Amino acid sequence: MILGLLAVSRRPVFLFSNMNAYNLFFQRLKDNLPEELVSKVRQKSDAVFSAPSHGDFDRWLEAVEDMPDIRPESVDFSGDFAAANAKIAAEEQLKISRSLKQLHPWRKGPFDIFGVHIDAEWKSSLKWERIKDKISSLSGRKVLDVGSGNGYYGYRMLAGGAELVLGLDPTLLFVAQFLALNKYFDSSRNFVLPLGIDDFPKDSEAFDTVFSMGVLYHRRDALEHLNSLAGHLRKGGEVVLETLIIDSREDVIFAPKGRYAKMRNVWNLASPSVIMRWLENAGLKNVSMIDKTPTTSKEQRKTDWMSFESLDDFLDPQDKTKTIEGHQAPIRAAFTASK
Numbered sequence: 001m002i003l004g005l006l007a008v009s010r011r012p013v014f015l016f017s018n019m020n021a022y023n024l025f026f027q028r029l030k031d032n033l034p035e036e037l038v039s040k041v042r043q044k045s046d047a048v049f050s051a052p053s054h055g056d057f058d059r060w061l062e063a064v065e066d067m068p069d070i071r072p073e074s075v076d077f078s079g080d081f082a083a084a085n086a087k088i089a090a091e092e093q094l095k096i097s098r099s100l101k102q103l104h105p106w107r108k109g110p111f112d113i114f115g116v117h118i119d120a121e122w123k124s125s126l127k128w129e130r131i132k133d134k135i136s137s138l139s140g141r142k143v144l145d146v147g148s149g150n151g152y153y154g155y156r157m158l159a160g161g162a163e164l165v166l167g168l169d170p171t172l173l174f175v176a177q178f179l180a181l182n183k184y185f186d187s188s189r190n191f192v193l194p195l196g197i198d199d200f201p202k203d204s205e206a207f208d209t210v211f212s213m214g215v216l217y218h219r220r221d222a223l224e225h226l227n228s229l230a231g232h233l234r235k236g237g238e239v240v241l242e243t244l245i246i247d248s249r250e251d252v253i254f255a256p257k258g259r260y261a262k263m264r265n266v267w268n269l270a271s272p273s274v275i276m277r278w279l280e281n282a283g284l285k286n287v288s289m290i291d292k293t294p295t296t297s298k299e300q301r302k303t304d305w306m307s308f309e310s311l312d313d314f315l316d317p318q319d320k321t322k323t324i325e326g327h328q329a330p331i332r333a334a335f336t337a338s339k
């Protein structure tokens with residue numbers, strides 16, 4: 001039925017149950033950010049939603065619309081599970097669970113939707129716990145989250161007091177997951193737009209905090225990425241950068257030949273001293289490393305919600321300190337820097 005509707009008159013109701021939140025979110029952006037920026041972003045975002053580049057997007061959207069309309073009694077983003085709470089019938093839970101499973105693989109979480117626990121591949125709560133008290137308070141802040149995935153951190157940022165969180169992610173499956181979650185969270189303060197950082201107008205100088213977590217090593221030109229993050233900060237604002245590192249006291253840059261931990265698109269890994277200099281070269285100051293943690297299978301693992309290979313399959317079975325290709329096993333670090 002919805003597919004039929006999509007085929008005949010795809011828009012302007014392109015986000016169905018999320019349309020209200022989407023419009024309100026843009027209204028909030030207008031109240032907070034330069035109007036020219038907001039109208040450009042709206043145009044680009046509408047264009048992607050109107051003609052999505054992934055053939056499955058309408059099927060995913062249909063799964064979202066198939067989930068029963070239930071109003072949560074409360075939502076809570078302050079705990080490990082970003083949660084929508086209400087007592088609902090087992091049958092309704094099953095419907096929700098079935099629809100959400102159509103959006104497999106769930107990389108980031110966990111979420112609790114009326115008792116349906118989305119146990120994602122990553123326990124993203126662990127990373128958030130490691131950094132949340134070491135960054136500037138998010139209270140009242142306008143945040144840009146580059147590579148937001150399904151918006152898990154955006155909801156946690158709202159619990160940290162953020163005024164609004166604009167998430168950018170070009171992977172439409174993660175955007176569809178966000179739309180599914182937000183059908184119940186119904187947030188017009190955190191929204192994931194289907195855009196990459198390169199689709200976003202440059203040098204907005206409009207945000208108080210800019211996050212880039214898990215993106216730097218996927219960029220061919222690391223310095224260009226850091227420059228572009230800095231360009232979106234107002235004076236005095238803060239960049240929070242989280243990335244894979246090479247764990248060395250020396251200045252090291254490693255460009256893996258072929259794959260790294262089975263990932264194809266890892267261009268550069270660097271040691272903390274290099275990353276900190278890159279941040280300074282992007283015009284940022286007060287650069288500091290706030291966390292360094294090896295990734296373990298407590299944090300990244302196969303679950304019922306992500307049945308493909310995970311960390312254990314990416315490491316050398318005889319020596320867990322090495323990737324399957326013989327490189328240093330994943331260690332991640334987080335940095336803050338101000339403008």
Ligand SMILES: Nc1ncnc2c1ncn2[C@@H]1O[C@H](C[S@+](CC[C@H]([NH3+])C(=O)[O-])CC(=O)[O-])[C@@H](O)[C@H]1O
Binds near residue numbers: 150169171215
């Ligand atoms: N050009 C781009 N612009 C914006 N996003 C991009 C781009 N290219 C890829 N992405 C997105 O960046 C995210 C990288 S994951 C980190 C998620 C979250 N931040 C986390 O910290 O868990 C990596 C990880 O698992 O750590 C994916 O959602 C991509 O679609």
